[in-house]
Amino acid sequence: MAAIKAQFKSGDLVRVKASAFETNWNDTVNDTISSNYHVTREDTEQWYADKRRATEEAIANGEDTFHINMQSDGESRLPPMGGSTPLYRGIGYRVLRARCRESFSYGNATGGWTKLLDLETGREVFVKMTKLEKVVA
Numbered sequence: 001m002a003a004i005k006a007q008f009k010s011g012d013l014v015r016v017k018a019s020a021f022e023t024n025w026n027d028t029v030n031d032t033i034s035s036n037y038h039v040t041r042e043d044t045e046q047w048y049a050d051k052r053r054a055t056e057e058a059i060a061n062g063e064d065t066f067h068i069n070m071q072s073d074g075e076s077r078l079p080p081m082g083g084s085t086p087l088y089r090g091i092g093y094r095v096l097r098a099r100c101r102e103s104f105s106y107g108n109a110t111g112g113w114t115k116l117l118d119l120e121t122g123r124e125v126f127v128k129m130t131k132l133e134k135v136v137a
Contacts, residue, residue, distance in 0.1 A: 008134040013092045014116070020131035021089060032086035035116070035125040036104045039080055047079045081105050085121055092135050093117065102126050 008014055021030050039047075051068060058065045071077055082104035087093065097115035104126075114129040 008095055008114075008132070009098050010095055012095045012098075013135040014095055014114075014132040015092050015135050016087055016089060016127075017131055017133045018089075031089045033127070033131060034084045035087045035118070035127040036082050036084055036102070037118075037123045037125045038082050038102075038104070043083075044079045051077070078106075085118060085123065085125060087116075087118070087125070087127060093119075093132075096124060099129065100126070 016033055020033050022033075023029050054068050055065050058068060069077060093116040095114060096117055099111075100113050100115055101109040101111045102113045102115075103109040112128055112130070113126045114132055116125050116127060117123075118125045
């Protein structure tokens with residue numbers, strides 16, 4: 001198995017490669033790509049509070065709460081382990097970790113990710129390292 005070597009290191013400034021942006025069906029090009037992040041304790045607490053509020057509203061309206069608290073197969077709904085946020089064309093991002101293995105759900109971790117600091121949201125986000133290039137001054 002060939003290892004992918006990052007062309008940048010921790011502390012470098014990177015941007016999204018032009019080739020990483022997808023072309024839409026009408027030949028327009030997206031100005032964002034999706035990056036992943038891990039939810040924080042505050043995100044999970046907010047998820048539970050929203051679910052509790054929705055359940056209370058449904059009970060007050062006399063509605064069934066099964067679809068709020070359970071999946072269609074009868075299993076309990078679990079809070080998300082991660083989410084996604086956009087990275088924009090032409091914006092520089094600081095590399096926190098050049099190479100890492102991550103899992104954004106309840107599955108196994110995969111390699112080839114780069115950990116970036118998104119200055120707009122303040123989150124630590126992950127994107128495949130092959131979609132990034134080092135910004136050279």
